[in-house]
Amino acid sequence: MEQEFDLVKDCSQKILxxxxxxxxxxxxxxxxxIACLCYKPMRYSELLKEIKGISGKMLSRELKDLEINELIDRHVLNTSPVAVEYQITDYGKSLQQLTNTIAxxxxxxxxxxxxxxxxxxxxKL
Structure with a gap:
């Protein structure tokens, strides 16, 4: 009986x-x-070009969310005009195996x- 409870508890924790x-x-x-940035740091325009179908507005929103969750870092480059580069954090790299498995x-x-x-x-023929 206790073993069944542990299985249900383990299942519930896994689902959570x-x-x-x-x-x-x-x-x-x-x-x-994340998969793109696991290969190399990329500028906003490079990501927009690489990820087919994403809009600029959506890319900006997703990048902000990933930065808030400490999966990527945003670096403002000292260029003219100013460019922004994104790179995966060490914490974000922990998702690389997951991206490979999904791919x-x-x-x-x-x-x-x-x-x-x-x-x-x-x-049919």
């Missing part, structure tokens, strides 16, 4: 931890931003879905 994580990484863009799963899933669609199309 997942909820906390999803709250910080919510939305469609944050993981893409790996995404590759497998895309391949599976595309091959399934091809099989369906072949069966």
């Amino acid at each position: 931890a997942i909820s906390d994580t999803m709250e910080i990484l919510n939305g469609k863009w944050k993981m893409s931003i 790996d799963w995404g590759f497998i899933h895309r391949k599976r879905i595309i091959s399934g669609m091809k099989r369906k199309m072949d069966n």
Whole structure:
């Protein structure tokens, strides 16, 4: 009986931890931003170009959220005109394995879905 309680408690704690994580990484863009910055520091315009489909307003909002959560740092460069560069923090780097795992799963899933669609199309012919 106690062991069942521990399993439920462990499950509840895991769900709470997942909820906390999803709250910080919510939305469609944050993981893409983190993944880009794991490779190298990037300027705002570079991120805007690299992350297809994100608007400038959304990128600004997401960058602010990531900075508040200490996952990235914002550096104002001493250039003319002034440029801003973003880089992943050491704490943010702890998400690199997660971004790699998500990307790996995404590759497998895309391949599976595309091959399934091809099989369906072949069966119709």
